[in-house]
Amino acid sequence: MSTKATIALAALLVAAAGALPACSAAHPGSDITGSGKATIMVTTNILGDITRNIVGDTADVVVLMEANADPHSFGVSAYQAGQMEQAELIVFNGLGLEEAVLNHVSSAEKQGVPVLEVGAAIEPLSHQSAVANGTIDPHFWTDPQRILTAITVIEEAVAQHVGVANPEALHSNASNYRAEVGELEAWMAAEFAAVPIDRRKIVTNHHVFGYLADRFDLTVVGAVMPSGTTLAAPSAADLSALSTTIREAGVPAIFADTSQPEKLAEVLAQEAKVKVEIVPLFSESLSAPGEGAESYVEMMRTNTTRMTTALAR
Template sequence: MKVNLFGNKRVWLITAMIILLAGCNQTTENVEENDKIRVVSTNTIIANLTDEIGGENITNISLLKAGTDPHVYEPVPQDSIELEKADLILYNGYNLEPNIIKLINSSGVTGQSLAVAEQVKPLDFEYEGQKKPDPHVWGNVQNTIIMVESIRDKLIEIDPENEAIFQQNSEQFIAELKELDSWIKNQIATIPVNQRQLITSHDAFQYYASAYGLEIPGTLIGISTEEQPSAQTVKNLVEIIRNTGVKAIFAETTINPTLINTVAQEAGVNIAEGKLYSDSLGVKGGEADTYIKMLTTNTNSIVTALGKSE
Protein backbone atom coordinates (compact mmCIF):
# COMPACT_ATOMS: atom_id res chain seq x y z
CA MET A 1 0.00 0.00 0.00
CA LYS A 2 1.35 3.39 -0.96
CA VAL A 3 1.52 5.89 1.90
CA ASN A 4 1.39 9.64 1.21
CA LEU A 5 3.85 10.89 3.79
CA PHE A 6 3.75 14.42 2.44
CA GLY A 7 -0.03 14.53 2.74
CA ASN A 8 0.15 13.28 6.32
CA LYS A 9 2.71 15.92 7.15
CA ARG A 10 0.43 18.61 5.70
CA VAL A 11 -2.44 17.42 7.84
CA TRP A 12 -0.22 17.36 10.89
CA LEU A 13 1.16 20.85 10.24
CA ILE A 14 -2.30 22.32 9.69
CA THR A 15 -3.59 20.67 12.86
CA ALA A 16 -0.64 21.96 14.85
CA MET A 17 -1.17 25.49 13.55
CA ILE A 18 -4.87 25.39 14.49
CA ILE A 19 -4.02 24.23 17.99
CA LEU A 20 -1.32 26.90 18.32
CA LEU A 21 -3.60 29.68 17.09
CA ALA A 22 -6.41 28.54 19.38
CA GLY A 23 -4.02 28.57 22.29
CA CYS A 24 -2.87 32.07 21.38
CA ASN A 25 -6.46 33.30 21.14
CA GLN A 26 -7.33 31.74 24.47
CA THR A 27 -4.25 33.26 26.07
CA THR A 28 -5.13 36.67 24.62
CA GLU A 29 -8.69 36.39 25.95
CA ASN A 30 -7.41 35.41 29.40
CA VAL A 31 -4.98 38.34 29.45
CA GLU A 32 -7.75 40.74 28.40
CA GLU A 33 -10.05 39.35 31.08
CA ASN A 34 -7.32 39.57 33.72
CA ASP A 35 -6.64 43.19 32.74
CA LYS A 36 -10.17 44.17 33.80
CA ILE A 37 -10.62 45.28 37.39
CA ARG A 38 -12.63 42.80 39.39
CA VAL A 39 -15.60 44.31 41.25
CA VAL A 40 -17.84 42.60 43.77
CA SER A 41 -21.23 44.24 44.40
CA THR A 42 -23.10 43.01 47.44
CA ASN A 43 -26.64 43.43 46.10
CA THR A 44 -28.47 43.53 42.78
CA ILE A 45 -29.23 47.26 42.84
CA ILE A 46 -25.59 48.29 43.31
CA ALA A 47 -24.54 45.65 40.77
CA ASN A 48 -26.82 47.18 38.14
CA LEU A 49 -25.59 50.73 38.80
CA THR A 50 -22.01 49.48 38.50
CA ASP A 51 -22.71 47.63 35.26
CA GLU A 52 -24.15 50.80 33.76
CA ILE A 53 -20.93 52.68 34.52
CA GLY A 54 -18.30 50.00 33.95
CA GLY A 55 -19.90 48.07 31.12
CA GLU A 56 -17.58 45.58 29.45
CA ASN A 57 -14.51 47.26 30.92
CA ILE A 58 -14.94 45.64 34.33
CA THR A 59 -15.75 42.21 35.70
CA ASN A 60 -18.65 42.71 38.10
CA ILE A 61 -19.93 39.98 40.43
CA SER A 62 -23.15 40.35 42.44
CA LEU A 63 -23.10 38.30 45.65
CA LEU A 64 -26.89 38.40 46.00
CA LYS A 65 -29.18 37.06 43.33
CA ALA A 66 -32.46 38.62 42.23
CA GLY A 67 -35.15 38.34 44.89
CA THR A 68 -32.72 37.82 47.77
CA ASP A 69 -33.31 39.86 50.92
CA PRO A 70 -30.01 41.56 51.98
CA HIS A 71 -31.24 42.15 55.55
CA VAL A 72 -31.22 38.43 56.38
CA TYR A 73 -28.82 37.00 53.79
CA GLU A 74 -26.37 34.44 55.19
CA PRO A 75 -23.05 34.39 53.28
CA VAL A 76 -21.74 31.15 51.75
CA PRO A 77 -18.07 30.08 51.39
CA GLN A 78 -17.97 31.25 47.75
CA ASP A 79 -18.72 34.78 48.93
CA SER A 80 -15.46 34.87 50.91
CA ILE A 81 -13.55 33.70 47.84
CA GLU A 82 -15.08 36.41 45.67
CA LEU A 83 -14.41 39.13 48.25
CA GLU A 84 -10.77 38.10 48.59
CA LYS A 85 -10.29 38.17 44.79
CA ALA A 86 -11.90 41.59 44.37
CA ASP A 87 -10.05 44.77 43.43
CA LEU A 88 -13.08 46.72 44.61
CA ILE A 89 -16.00 45.81 46.89
CA LEU A 90 -19.13 47.92 46.60
CA TYR A 91 -21.64 47.49 49.40
CA ASN A 92 -24.66 49.50 50.48
CA GLY A 93 -23.76 50.26 54.07
CA TYR A 94 -26.01 51.71 56.79
CA ASN A 95 -26.32 48.08 57.90
CA LEU A 96 -28.51 46.99 54.99
CA GLU A 97 -26.52 43.76 54.60
CA PRO A 98 -25.22 43.15 58.15
CA ASN A 99 -23.88 39.63 57.64
CA ILE A 100 -22.00 40.56 54.48
CA ILE A 101 -20.49 43.62 56.18
CA LYS A 102 -19.25 41.35 58.98
CA LEU A 103 -17.74 39.03 56.38
CA ILE A 104 -15.97 41.92 54.62
CA ASN A 105 -14.46 43.03 57.94
CA SER A 106 -13.37 39.53 58.96
CA SER A 107 -12.11 38.02 55.68
CA GLY A 108 -8.74 38.45 53.96
CA VAL A 109 -9.84 41.36 51.79
CA THR A 110 -6.97 43.14 50.04
CA GLY A 111 -8.92 45.27 47.56
CA GLN A 112 -10.57 48.61 48.20
CA SER A 113 -14.14 48.92 49.43
CA LEU A 114 -16.83 51.58 49.32
CA ALA A 115 -20.10 51.87 51.25
CA VAL A 116 -22.02 53.37 48.35
CA ALA A 117 -25.21 54.41 50.16
CA GLU A 118 -23.20 56.07 52.93
CA GLN A 119 -22.19 58.76 50.44
CA VAL A 120 -25.78 60.01 50.85
CA LYS A 121 -27.02 61.95 53.89
CA PRO A 122 -29.56 59.54 55.41
CA LEU A 123 -33.03 59.88 56.75
CA ASP A 124 -33.27 58.47 60.26
CA PHE A 125 -35.58 56.03 61.99
CA GLU A 126 -35.92 55.30 65.69
CA TYR A 127 -35.10 51.85 67.02
CA GLU A 128 -35.03 50.97 70.72
CA GLY A 129 -34.80 54.63 71.65
CA GLN A 130 -31.91 55.39 69.29
CA LYS A 131 -31.84 57.12 65.90
CA LYS A 132 -30.33 55.03 63.12
CA PRO A 133 -29.82 55.73 59.40
CA ASP A 134 -32.33 54.27 56.96
CA PRO A 135 -30.32 52.28 54.36
CA HIS A 136 -32.90 52.36 51.52
CA VAL A 137 -31.51 55.56 50.02
CA TRP A 138 -32.09 54.55 46.37
CA GLY A 139 -35.84 55.23 46.76
CA ASN A 140 -35.00 58.84 45.90
CA VAL A 141 -33.50 58.93 42.41
CA GLN A 142 -31.46 62.03 43.32
CA ASN A 143 -29.69 59.89 45.92
CA THR A 144 -29.01 57.25 43.30
CA ILE A 145 -27.28 59.87 41.16
CA ILE A 146 -24.93 60.51 44.09
CA MET A 147 -24.32 56.77 44.35
CA VAL A 148 -23.52 56.57 40.63
CA GLU A 149 -21.06 59.45 40.88
CA SER A 150 -19.36 57.76 43.85
CA ILE A 151 -19.02 54.44 42.00
CA ARG A 152 -17.70 56.26 38.92
CA ASP A 153 -15.05 58.11 40.91
CA LYS A 154 -13.88 54.93 42.62
CA LEU A 155 -13.63 53.05 39.32
CA ILE A 156 -11.59 55.90 37.85
CA GLU A 157 -9.31 55.91 40.89
CA ILE A 158 -8.54 52.21 40.47
CA ASP A 159 -8.56 52.13 36.65
CA PRO A 160 -7.61 55.60 35.34
CA GLU A 161 -6.94 54.25 31.83
CA ASN A 162 -10.69 53.84 31.33
CA GLU A 163 -11.65 57.21 32.82
CA ALA A 164 -13.17 58.53 29.58
CA ILE A 165 -15.40 55.47 29.22
CA PHE A 166 -16.54 55.58 32.85
CA GLN A 167 -17.28 59.31 32.51
CA GLN A 168 -19.24 58.87 29.30
CA ASN A 169 -21.27 55.92 30.62
CA SER A 170 -22.11 57.69 33.86
CA GLU A 171 -23.13 60.91 32.10
CA GLN A 172 -25.54 59.01 29.88
CA PHE A 173 -26.92 57.04 32.82
CA ILE A 174 -27.36 60.13 34.99
CA ALA A 175 -29.31 61.80 32.18
CA GLU A 176 -31.66 58.79 32.15
CA LEU A 177 -31.99 58.96 35.94
CA LYS A 178 -32.94 62.64 35.81
CA GLU A 179 -35.68 61.79 33.31
CA LEU A 180 -36.87 59.02 35.64
CA ASP A 181 -36.95 61.40 38.60
CA SER A 182 -39.15 63.88 36.72
CA TRP A 183 -41.41 61.13 35.41
CA ILE A 184 -42.05 59.73 38.90
CA LYS A 185 -42.98 63.18 40.21
CA ASN A 186 -45.44 63.66 37.37
CA GLN A 187 -46.97 60.21 37.88
CA ILE A 188 -47.45 60.56 41.64
CA ALA A 189 -49.01 63.99 41.06
CA THR A 190 -51.90 62.25 39.26
CA ILE A 191 -52.98 60.58 42.53
CA PRO A 192 -55.56 62.67 44.45
CA VAL A 193 -53.83 64.33 47.39
CA ASN A 194 -55.99 62.60 50.02
CA GLN A 195 -55.11 59.19 48.53
CA ARG A 196 -51.31 59.54 48.56
CA GLN A 197 -50.78 57.18 51.49
CA LEU A 198 -48.42 54.24 51.16
CA ILE A 199 -48.62 51.22 53.50
CA THR A 200 -46.20 48.37 52.81
CA SER A 201 -44.81 45.20 54.36
CA HIS A 202 -41.68 46.89 55.73
CA ASP A 203 -40.41 50.42 56.08
CA ALA A 204 -38.32 50.61 52.90
CA PHE A 205 -40.01 53.52 51.12
CA GLN A 206 -39.27 56.49 53.36
CA TYR A 207 -36.95 58.09 50.75
CA TYR A 208 -39.38 57.43 47.91
CA ALA A 209 -42.31 58.89 49.84
CA SER A 210 -40.36 61.95 50.98
CA ALA A 211 -39.05 62.70 47.48
CA TYR A 212 -42.29 62.21 45.58
CA GLY A 213 -45.03 63.45 47.86
CA LEU A 214 -46.47 60.40 49.61
CA GLU A 215 -47.21 59.77 53.29
CA ILE A 216 -46.44 56.54 55.16
CA PRO A 217 -49.04 56.15 57.93
CA GLY A 218 -47.57 52.82 59.04
CA THR A 219 -45.87 49.59 58.01
CA LEU A 220 -46.16 45.99 59.12
CA ILE A 221 -42.52 45.80 60.22
CA GLY A 222 -39.70 48.31 60.52
CA ILE A 223 -36.57 48.99 58.51
CA SER A 224 -35.14 45.47 58.77
CA THR A 225 -37.00 42.38 57.66
CA GLU A 226 -35.40 40.55 60.59
CA GLU A 227 -38.11 42.03 62.79
CA GLN A 228 -41.12 39.91 63.67
CA PRO A 229 -44.37 41.86 64.07
CA SER A 230 -46.31 41.25 67.27
CA ALA A 231 -50.08 40.75 67.45
CA GLN A 232 -50.31 44.28 68.83
CA THR A 233 -48.38 45.65 65.84
CA VAL A 234 -50.78 43.94 63.45
CA LYS A 235 -53.76 45.28 65.40
CA ASN A 236 -52.36 48.81 65.37
CA LEU A 237 -51.75 48.72 61.62
CA VAL A 238 -55.29 47.50 61.01
CA GLU A 239 -56.58 50.50 63.00
CA ILE A 240 -54.35 52.89 61.03
CA ILE A 241 -55.69 51.52 57.74
CA ARG A 242 -59.30 51.88 58.90
CA ASN A 243 -58.74 55.40 60.22
CA THR A 244 -56.89 56.72 57.17
CA GLY A 245 -59.15 55.05 54.61
CA VAL A 246 -56.29 53.99 52.32
CA LYS A 247 -57.46 52.42 49.09
CA ALA A 248 -54.91 49.60 49.00
CA ILE A 249 -51.83 48.30 50.79
CA PHE A 250 -48.77 46.67 49.24
CA ALA A 251 -46.92 43.38 49.56
CA GLU A 252 -43.23 43.22 48.60
CA THR A 253 -41.37 40.77 46.41
CA THR A 254 -38.74 39.76 48.98
CA ILE A 255 -41.13 39.24 51.93
CA ASN A 256 -43.60 36.45 52.62
CA PRO A 257 -47.03 38.03 51.96
CA THR A 258 -48.97 35.96 54.50
CA LEU A 259 -49.05 38.58 57.29
CA ILE A 260 -49.76 41.58 55.06
CA ASN A 261 -52.60 39.58 53.49
CA THR A 262 -53.98 38.96 56.98
CA VAL A 263 -53.80 42.68 57.74
CA ALA A 264 -55.69 43.46 54.54
CA GLN A 265 -58.43 40.98 55.37
CA GLU A 266 -58.88 42.29 58.92
CA ALA A 267 -58.87 45.91 57.77
CA GLY A 268 -61.21 45.25 54.87
CA VAL A 269 -58.85 46.74 52.29
CA ASN A 270 -57.40 45.42 49.03
CA ILE A 271 -53.87 44.19 48.48
CA ALA A 272 -52.52 46.02 45.44
CA GLU A 273 -52.19 43.81 42.38
CA GLY A 274 -48.56 44.77 41.83
CA LYS A 275 -46.04 43.81 44.50
CA LEU A 276 -43.36 46.41 45.22
CA TYR A 277 -39.66 45.78 44.71
CA SER A 278 -37.85 47.07 47.77
CA ASP A 279 -34.44 45.50 48.48
CA SER A 280 -33.75 43.63 45.24
CA LEU A 281 -34.22 43.85 41.52
CA GLY A 282 -36.40 41.31 39.74
CA VAL A 283 -35.21 38.31 37.76
CA LYS A 284 -33.34 38.87 34.50
CA GLY A 285 -35.72 39.48 31.63
CA GLY A 286 -38.52 40.50 33.98
CA GLU A 287 -40.36 43.74 34.60
CA ALA A 288 -37.85 45.05 37.16
CA ASP A 289 -34.44 43.66 36.21
CA THR A 290 -32.74 47.08 36.27
CA TYR A 291 -32.90 49.96 38.72
CA ILE A 292 -34.78 52.17 36.27
CA LYS A 293 -37.28 49.43 35.48
CA MET A 294 -37.71 48.68 39.20
CA LEU A 295 -38.63 52.30 40.02
CA THR A 296 -40.84 52.49 36.95
CA THR A 297 -42.68 49.28 37.89
CA ASN A 298 -43.14 50.38 41.51
CA THR A 299 -44.48 53.76 40.45
CA ASN A 300 -46.93 52.24 38.00
CA SER A 301 -48.16 49.84 40.70
CA ILE A 302 -48.61 52.65 43.22
CA VAL A 303 -50.41 54.96 40.80
CA THR A 304 -52.70 52.15 39.61
CA ALA A 305 -53.65 51.12 43.16
CA LEU A 306 -53.90 54.53 44.83
CA GLY A 307 -54.99 56.67 41.92
CA LYS A 308 -58.33 55.01 41.28
CA SER A 309 -61.34 57.30 41.54
CA GLU A 310 -63.56 57.04 44.61
Protein backbone atom coordinates in the same frame (compact mmCIF):
# COMPACT_ATOMS: atom_id res chain seq x y z
CA MET B 1 29.81 23.43 41.04
CA SER B 2 30.85 21.13 43.89
CA THR B 3 28.38 18.97 45.80
CA LYS B 4 28.90 21.05 48.94
CA ALA B 5 28.28 24.28 47.02
CA THR B 6 25.11 22.84 45.47
CA ILE B 7 23.76 21.80 48.87
CA ALA B 8 24.60 25.22 50.33
CA LEU B 9 22.84 26.99 47.45
CA ALA B 10 19.74 24.81 47.84
CA ALA B 11 19.62 25.54 51.56
CA LEU B 12 19.96 29.25 50.88
CA LEU B 13 17.04 29.19 48.38
CA VAL B 14 14.82 27.30 50.82
CA ALA B 15 15.61 29.77 53.59
CA ALA B 16 14.91 32.71 51.30
CA ALA B 17 11.57 31.23 50.23
CA GLY B 18 10.60 30.75 53.86
CA ALA B 19 11.35 34.39 54.59
CA LEU B 20 8.97 35.59 51.85
CA PRO B 21 5.26 36.24 52.60
CA ALA B 22 3.10 33.24 51.86
CA CYS B 23 1.44 33.44 48.46
CA SER B 24 -2.32 33.66 49.04
CA ALA B 25 -5.35 33.47 46.79
CA ALA B 26 -6.63 36.50 48.64
CA HIS B 27 -4.53 38.99 46.72
CA PRO B 28 -6.15 42.35 45.93
CA GLY B 29 -6.12 43.07 42.23
CA SER B 30 -6.11 39.45 41.04
CA ASP B 31 -7.88 38.56 37.79
CA ILE B 32 -10.89 36.83 39.37
CA THR B 33 -12.93 36.12 36.25
CA GLY B 34 -10.07 35.24 33.94
CA SER B 35 -11.00 37.97 31.46
CA GLY B 36 -7.84 39.95 32.01
CA LYS B 37 -9.85 42.88 33.41
CA ALA B 38 -9.99 44.29 36.91
CA THR B 39 -12.84 43.00 39.10
CA ILE B 40 -15.31 45.00 41.18
CA MET B 41 -17.41 43.07 43.70
CA VAL B 42 -20.87 44.44 44.55
CA THR B 43 -23.07 43.12 47.34
CA THR B 44 -26.66 43.91 46.24
CA ASN B 45 -28.05 43.39 42.76
CA ILE B 46 -29.52 46.92 42.70
CA LEU B 47 -26.11 48.50 43.21
CA GLY B 48 -24.70 45.84 40.90
CA ASP B 49 -26.87 47.04 38.02
CA ILE B 50 -26.00 50.66 38.76
CA THR B 51 -22.28 49.83 38.87
CA ARG B 52 -22.45 47.89 35.61
CA ASN B 53 -24.08 50.84 33.88
CA ILE B 54 -21.21 53.04 35.08
CA VAL B 55 -18.36 50.61 34.39
CA GLY B 56 -19.60 49.11 31.12
CA ASP B 57 -16.95 46.81 29.66
CA THR B 58 -14.02 48.69 31.22
CA ALA B 59 -13.91 46.21 34.14
CA ASP B 60 -15.74 43.12 35.36
CA VAL B 61 -18.54 43.51 37.92
CA VAL B 62 -19.38 40.48 40.08
CA VAL B 63 -22.65 40.74 42.03
CA LEU B 64 -23.11 38.62 45.15
CA MET B 65 -26.89 38.87 45.60
CA GLU B 66 -29.09 36.83 43.27
CA ALA B 67 -32.34 38.07 41.75
CA ASN B 68 -35.36 38.16 44.08
CA ALA B 69 -33.20 37.73 47.19
CA ASP B 70 -33.58 39.57 50.49
CA PRO B 71 -30.59 41.87 51.18
CA HIS B 72 -31.15 41.61 54.94
CA SER B 73 -30.60 37.87 54.99
CA PHE B 74 -28.62 36.76 51.93
CA GLY B 75 -25.18 35.37 52.62
CA VAL B 76 -22.07 34.41 50.66
CA SER B 77 -20.22 31.15 50.19
CA ALA B 78 -16.63 30.56 51.28
CA TYR B 79 -15.66 30.80 47.60
CA GLN B 80 -17.36 34.20 47.24
CA ALA B 81 -15.76 35.42 50.46
CA GLY B 82 -12.40 34.50 48.96
CA GLN B 83 -13.25 36.37 45.77
CA MET B 84 -14.04 39.47 47.81
CA GLU B 85 -10.50 39.48 49.14
CA GLN B 86 -9.15 39.40 45.57
CA ALA B 87 -11.22 42.30 44.20
CA GLU B 88 -9.83 45.71 43.33
CA LEU B 89 -12.91 47.36 44.87
CA ILE B 90 -15.96 46.26 46.88
CA VAL B 91 -19.11 48.36 46.54
CA PHE B 92 -21.74 47.83 49.23
CA ASN B 93 -24.93 49.53 50.35
CA GLY B 94 -24.05 49.82 54.03
CA LEU B 95 -26.16 51.55 56.69
CA GLY B 96 -26.72 48.08 58.17
CA LEU B 97 -28.50 46.60 55.14
CA GLU B 98 -26.42 43.54 54.25
CA GLU B 99 -26.56 42.08 57.73
CA ALA B 100 -25.06 38.70 56.84
CA VAL B 101 -22.31 40.00 54.54
CA LEU B 102 -20.81 42.98 56.35
CA ASN B 103 -18.30 40.85 58.26
CA HIS B 104 -16.89 39.62 54.93
CA VAL B 105 -16.66 43.19 53.65
CA SER B 106 -14.76 44.13 56.80
CA SER B 107 -12.45 41.13 56.42
CA ALA B 108 -11.62 42.05 52.82
CA GLU B 109 -10.93 45.64 53.86
CA LYS B 110 -8.46 44.38 56.48
CA GLN B 111 -6.72 42.47 53.68
CA GLY B 112 -6.18 45.76 51.86
CA VAL B 113 -9.14 45.77 49.46
CA PRO B 114 -10.67 49.26 49.01
CA VAL B 115 -14.36 49.33 49.98
CA LEU B 116 -17.08 51.87 49.22
CA GLU B 117 -20.12 52.24 51.49
CA VAL B 118 -22.44 54.06 49.10
CA GLY B 119 -25.10 54.74 51.76
CA ALA B 120 -22.71 56.88 53.78
CA ALA B 121 -22.52 59.43 50.96
CA ILE B 122 -26.21 60.03 50.20
CA GLU B 123 -27.46 61.99 53.23
CA PRO B 124 -29.26 59.05 54.87
CA LEU B 125 -32.62 59.49 56.56
CA SER B 126 -33.85 58.02 59.83
CA HIS B 127 -36.83 55.70 60.02
CA GLN B 128 -39.97 57.58 61.06
CA SER B 129 -41.90 54.69 62.62
CA ALA B 130 -42.52 54.63 66.36
CA VAL B 131 -40.60 51.36 66.69
CA ALA B 132 -37.67 52.07 64.37
CA ASN B 133 -37.56 55.83 64.91
CA GLY B 134 -34.03 57.18 65.13
CA THR B 135 -32.36 54.27 63.34
CA ILE B 136 -30.85 54.88 59.93
CA ASP B 137 -32.90 53.81 56.91
CA PRO B 138 -30.68 51.93 54.40
CA HIS B 139 -33.20 51.86 51.53
CA PHE B 140 -31.97 55.02 49.77
CA TRP B 141 -32.33 53.60 46.23
CA THR B 142 -36.09 54.31 46.25
CA ASP B 143 -35.11 57.97 45.74
CA PRO B 144 -33.56 58.41 42.26
CA GLN B 145 -32.10 61.77 43.32
CA ARG B 146 -29.89 59.94 45.79
CA ILE B 147 -28.95 57.45 43.08
CA LEU B 148 -27.62 60.38 41.06
CA THR B 149 -25.28 61.05 43.96
CA ALA B 150 -24.45 57.35 44.19
CA ILE B 151 -23.47 57.28 40.51
CA THR B 152 -20.90 60.01 41.05
CA VAL B 153 -19.55 58.38 44.21
CA ILE B 154 -19.14 55.00 42.49
CA GLU B 155 -17.59 56.60 39.40
CA GLU B 156 -15.00 58.40 41.56
CA ALA B 157 -14.17 55.28 43.58
CA VAL B 158 -13.69 53.18 40.44
CA ALA B 159 -11.49 55.85 38.87
CA GLN B 160 -9.38 56.02 42.03
CA HIS B 161 -8.98 52.35 42.90
CA VAL B 162 -9.60 50.24 39.80
CA GLY B 163 -7.35 49.82 36.80
CA VAL B 164 -10.11 50.16 34.21
CA ALA B 165 -9.42 49.39 30.58
CA ASN B 166 -10.74 52.75 29.31
CA PRO B 167 -11.06 55.67 31.78
CA GLU B 168 -12.75 57.90 29.18
CA ALA B 169 -15.46 55.29 28.62
CA LEU B 170 -16.00 55.05 32.38
CA HIS B 171 -16.79 58.75 32.67
CA SER B 172 -18.89 58.74 29.50
CA ASN B 173 -20.93 55.81 30.81
CA ALA B 174 -21.49 57.56 34.13
CA SER B 175 -22.64 60.74 32.38
CA ASN B 176 -25.09 58.83 30.17
CA TYR B 177 -26.49 56.91 33.11
CA ARG B 178 -26.95 60.10 35.14
CA ALA B 179 -29.06 61.44 32.29
CA GLU B 180 -31.16 58.25 32.23
CA VAL B 181 -31.79 58.34 36.00
CA GLY B 182 -32.55 62.06 35.79
CA GLU B 183 -35.26 61.30 33.22
CA LEU B 184 -36.58 58.57 35.50
CA GLU B 185 -36.90 60.98 38.41
CA ALA B 186 -38.75 63.56 36.29
CA TRP B 187 -41.19 60.89 35.09
CA MET B 188 -41.78 59.58 38.62
CA ALA B 189 -42.41 63.10 39.91
CA ALA B 190 -45.08 63.66 37.27
CA GLU B 191 -46.74 60.30 37.98
CA PHE B 192 -46.97 60.85 41.74
CA ALA B 193 -48.05 64.47 41.31
CA ALA B 194 -51.13 63.19 39.45
CA VAL B 195 -52.29 61.26 42.53
CA PRO B 196 -54.65 63.34 44.72
CA ILE B 197 -53.01 64.54 47.95
CA ASP B 198 -55.50 62.73 50.15
CA ARG B 199 -54.70 59.42 48.39
CA ARG B 200 -50.94 59.52 48.92
CA LYS B 201 -50.92 57.28 51.99
CA ILE B 202 -49.03 54.00 51.91
CA VAL B 203 -48.60 50.89 54.04
CA THR B 204 -45.83 48.37 53.28
CA ASN B 205 -44.78 45.00 54.64
CA HIS B 206 -41.80 46.70 56.33
CA HIS B 207 -40.37 50.22 56.28
CA VAL B 208 -38.70 50.40 52.88
CA PHE B 209 -40.16 53.42 51.04
CA GLY B 210 -39.23 56.27 53.36
CA TYR B 211 -36.91 57.88 50.81
CA LEU B 212 -39.46 57.63 48.03
CA ALA B 213 -42.13 59.13 50.29
CA ASP B 214 -39.81 61.97 51.28
CA ARG B 215 -38.94 62.75 47.65
CA PHE B 216 -42.42 62.53 46.13
CA ASP B 217 -44.63 63.83 48.96
CA LEU B 218 -46.20 60.58 50.14
CA THR B 219 -47.14 59.67 53.71
CA VAL B 220 -46.03 56.34 55.15
CA VAL B 221 -48.92 55.43 57.45
CA GLY B 222 -47.23 52.29 58.74
CA ALA B 223 -45.85 48.84 58.04
CA VAL B 224 -46.98 45.31 58.76
CA MET B 225 -43.55 44.68 60.26
CA PRO B 226 -42.78 47.96 62.09
CA SER B 227 -39.07 47.76 61.38
CA GLY B 228 -36.48 48.62 58.77
CA THR B 229 -35.56 44.94 58.34
CA THR B 230 -37.45 41.88 57.15
CA LEU B 231 -35.85 39.89 59.97
CA ALA B 232 -38.26 41.46 62.47
CA ALA B 233 -41.78 40.21 63.25
CA PRO B 234 -44.94 42.11 64.21
CA SER B 235 -46.76 41.58 67.48
CA ALA B 236 -50.54 41.27 67.84
CA ALA B 237 -50.57 44.80 69.28
CA ASP B 238 -48.66 46.09 66.23
CA LEU B 239 -51.22 44.57 63.85
CA SER B 240 -54.14 45.87 65.89
CA ALA B 241 -52.76 49.42 65.98
CA LEU B 242 -52.00 49.41 62.27
CA SER B 243 -55.46 48.06 61.48
CA THR B 244 -56.98 51.04 63.27
CA THR B 245 -54.70 53.41 61.38
CA ILE B 246 -55.65 51.87 58.03
CA ARG B 247 -59.37 52.26 58.73
CA GLU B 248 -59.02 55.84 59.93
CA ALA B 249 -56.70 56.92 57.10
CA GLY B 250 -58.66 55.15 54.38
CA VAL B 251 -55.56 53.47 52.98
CA PRO B 252 -56.49 51.85 49.63
CA ALA B 253 -53.61 49.34 49.36
CA ILE B 254 -50.84 47.50 51.18
CA PHE B 255 -47.60 47.25 49.23
CA ALA B 256 -45.80 43.95 49.86
CA ASP B 257 -42.36 43.04 48.56
CA THR B 258 -42.43 40.39 45.84
CA SER B 259 -39.69 38.40 47.62
CA GLN B 260 -41.67 38.21 50.88
CA PRO B 261 -44.78 36.15 51.68
CA GLU B 262 -47.97 38.18 51.55
CA LYS B 263 -49.63 36.26 54.40
CA LEU B 264 -49.06 38.97 57.01
CA ALA B 265 -50.37 41.67 54.71
CA GLU B 266 -53.43 39.56 53.95
CA VAL B 267 -54.07 38.95 57.66
CA LEU B 268 -53.83 42.66 58.29
CA ALA B 269 -56.27 43.43 55.49
CA GLN B 270 -58.75 41.03 57.09
CA GLU B 271 -58.13 42.44 60.57
CA ALA B 272 -58.78 45.99 59.40
CA LYS B 273 -62.19 44.90 58.09
CA VAL B 274 -61.87 47.20 55.10
CA LYS B 275 -61.23 46.51 51.45
CA VAL B 276 -57.49 46.84 51.01
CA GLU B 277 -55.69 45.71 47.87
CA ILE B 278 -52.40 43.79 48.21
CA VAL B 279 -49.98 45.17 45.60
CA PRO B 280 -46.62 43.43 45.04
CA LEU B 281 -43.60 45.71 44.56
CA PHE B 282 -39.92 45.13 43.87
CA SER B 283 -38.62 46.99 46.88
CA GLU B 284 -35.27 45.43 47.77
CA SER B 285 -34.13 43.29 44.88
CA LEU B 286 -34.14 43.18 41.12
CA SER B 287 -36.02 40.36 39.43
CA ALA B 288 -35.04 37.74 36.90
CA PRO B 289 -35.37 38.82 33.25
CA GLY B 290 -38.96 39.23 32.10
CA GLU B 291 -40.44 39.65 35.58
CA GLY B 292 -40.65 43.46 35.60
CA ALA B 293 -37.53 44.57 37.44
CA GLU B 294 -34.52 43.35 35.51
CA SER B 295 -32.74 46.69 36.01
CA TYR B 296 -32.89 49.53 38.53
CA VAL B 297 -34.69 51.83 36.09
CA GLU B 298 -37.20 49.14 35.11
CA MET B 299 -37.82 48.32 38.80
CA MET B 300 -38.58 51.95 39.64
CA ARG B 301 -40.88 52.36 36.64
CA THR B 302 -42.78 49.17 37.48
CA ASN B 303 -43.15 50.17 41.14
CA THR B 304 -44.26 53.69 40.29
CA THR B 305 -46.91 52.46 37.88
CA ARG B 306 -48.26 49.92 40.37
CA MET B 307 -48.27 52.40 43.25
CA THR B 308 -49.90 55.29 41.44
CA THR B 309 -52.52 52.99 39.90
CA ALA B 310 -53.46 51.53 43.29
CA LEU B 311 -53.44 54.89 45.12
CA ALA B 312 -55.60 56.63 42.53
CA ARG B 313 -58.41 54.04 42.71
